[in-house]
Amino acid sequence: SQTIHQWPATLVQPVGxxxxxxxxxxxxxxxxxxxxxxxxxxxxxLLFYSVGIGQISSEVPQNLSASxxxxxxxxxxxxxxxxxxxxxxxxxxxxxxxxxxxxxxxEGSRLTVL
Amino acid sequence: KNQVEQxxxxxxxxxxxxxTLQCNYTVSPFSNLRWYKQDTGRGPVSLTIMTFSENTKSxxxxxxxxDADTKQSSLHITASQLSDSASxxxxxxxxxxxxxxxxxxxxxxxxxxx
Numbered sequence: 001s002q003t004i005h006q007w008p009a010t011l012v013q014p015v016g017x018x019x020x021x022x023x024x025x026x027x028x029x030x031x032x033x034x035x036x037x038x039x040x041x042x043x044x045x046l047l048f049y050s051v052g053i054g055q056i057s058s059e060v061p062q063n064l065s066a067s068x069x070x071x072x073x074x075x076x077x078x079x080x081x082x083x084x085x086x087x088x089x090x091x092x093x094x095x096x097x098x099x100x101x102x103x104x105x106x107e108g109s110r111l112t113v114l
Numbered sequence: 115k116n117q118v119e120q121x122x123x124x125x126x127x128x129x130x131x132x133x134t135l136q137c138n139y140t141v142s143p144f145s146n147l148r149w150y151k152q153d154t155g156r157g158p159v160s161l162t163i164m165t166f167s168e169n170t171k172s173x174x175x176x177x178x179x180x181d182a183d184t185k186q187s188s189l190h191i192t193a194s195q196l197s198d199s200a201s202x203x204x205x206x207x208x209x210x211x212x213x214x215x216x217x218x219x220x221x222x223x224x225x226x227x228x
Binding site for chain 1: 118155157158203215219
């Protein structure tokens with residue numbers, strides 16, 4: 001069966017510190033991978049998506065970056081966190097384009113920047 | 115502008131009662147509409163996905179309807195249970211090759227009380 005794992009679940013970081021959130025998918029090959037951010041009272045916002053190893057598309061210019069070092073691994077990073085980076089981050093995957101395929105989410109990572 | 119509006123923003127109902135959540139969208143061209151359930155602090159889980167030609171789909175006590183002409187959808191929950199307490203998110207995707215954008219509503223927060 002297809003599963004998605006995301007960690008850490010909770011993270012408290014000082015302003016200016018680095019960030020690394022990791023996501024892995026099992027049970028499927030060559031998935032499309034996504035990073036979303038969910039702010040309180042707002043809809044999910046797509047940050048990055050990837051259709052293959054080393055292929056990253058950014059939807060929103062920001063302080064964050066993403067990488068896909070392996071087929072089923074997706075990493076969200078920052079060199080220096082800002083207060084505005086606080087939020088709930090969700091990794092997701094789909095087999096094929098998200099406009100037709102099912103989208104599966106990880107459990108999420110709660111980031112608090114102090 | 116592609117938008118998804120959900121109502122009500124929040125809802126409190128007694129256990130065992132039925133309720134209906136609304137979703138209006140302006141996304142075009144339309145591909146499909148999904149309803150997700152998101153427990154507090156967790157990732158969203160898919161309930162239903164409907165294409166243009168489908169006007170109703172059920173998943174247990176959850177029944178979603180779609181009127182593609184008026185661009186409206188509803189999610190009906192029958193005989194609510196305490197475990198139904200969650201946010202319900204309406205998501206619409208656009209058709210077209212290479213489309214990786216989904217438009218998310220802000221969600222309806224449902225509280226089921228004993």
